[in-house]
Structures are given as structure tokens and as C-alpha cells.
Amino acid sequence: MERQNQPSNYTQGYSDCTVATHQVRTAESDAAFLLPHIKKTDRILDVGCGPGTITIGLAKYADEGASVGVDISADVLQKAKKLAAEADIPTQGLGSVAFEQGNILEGLAYPDNTFDVVYCSQVFGHLPPPDLPLRALAEIRRVLKPGGILATRDASDQHFYPRSLDLDRL
DSSP, X not given: OOOOSSOOOOTTOOOHHHHHHHHTXXXXXXXXXXXXXXXXXXXXXEETOTTSHHHHHHHHHTTTSEEEEEESXXXXXXXXXXXXXXXTOOSSSTTEEEEEEOOTTTOOSSOTTOXXXXXXXXXXXXXXXXXXXXXXXXHHHHHEEEEEEEEEEOOOOOOOSSGGGOGGGO
């Protein structure tokens, strides 16, 4: 797989094994909490879309809108484009899905207030606090329409409760 020339905090990388685990993710399994809030006409942005399985799934719920997946890896985006083509999903117009290379920390190539929904799965755990998550959120806010929905699914930290048992040391 391609090695990124640009700086990246994504240390997991894009090995075949990693991408394979990402390919089993679906909108129904990883974004179920968001699905009831998607309108048929929504424009959706999936930040850090990887191989596009969640992006394609979200598009089914906005079949009169459009969905865009962005990722920093051109190679993984090729996998996403192939998957969408095999599913016969249009790349333009109503119900379309497009995949584009982009880096949330460097600014996205969209005007302000473009998207009704911005979704990201397992992105913020790769952004060391406090500066990088704030930069990412500021860029998301810029492209999100007023009143739009930001939905994230992240496991950037794990804690055991009750804390008084000191199980975090494990």
C-alpha cells in the first residue's frame, strides 16, 4: 500500500489487514445512532472514510441528496471508488457518492456551509489533544450547515469503572 508523503497522525496505516477490518464496517453497525436523523435530501460528508463502506451505506438514507467520503490515502480511496462502482452507485447527481482525497487538518476543498451531516468514525483518536482535535472540529464546523449534524464514533480512550478500583493501570 501507499505510504503517505504528507504528514499524518494516522499511525495505524493502510495495511491490507487494517483495510480489511475497515471494509466490514457498515452504516448500520457503526453509525446506527445517526441513521434516524438523516433526511433523504441531506448532503453528507464522511471524514476519514477509508474504503468507503460506511459512506456508501449512509448514501442509501440520503437517496435524494449526495454523499462524499474524504480520506488522506489515495490508495484506500481507489478501493472505495471500486466498491461504489461495483454497487452501481452514481458519482454525480441524486443519491451519488464521491470519494476525494483530503486532510481535515489542512482544510477541505468545500465552501462554508456545504453539508447537512458530517460523520467521522475513529478519527479523533488519531489526533493528539488539544490542538489537533480542535483544528479538525473547526474545519468540520466550517463546512457544516447551521443546524447541521456532526456525528462521531470514537474510542480514543478507555476507562474502567469504578475508578476507585484502579483498573486503568492494567
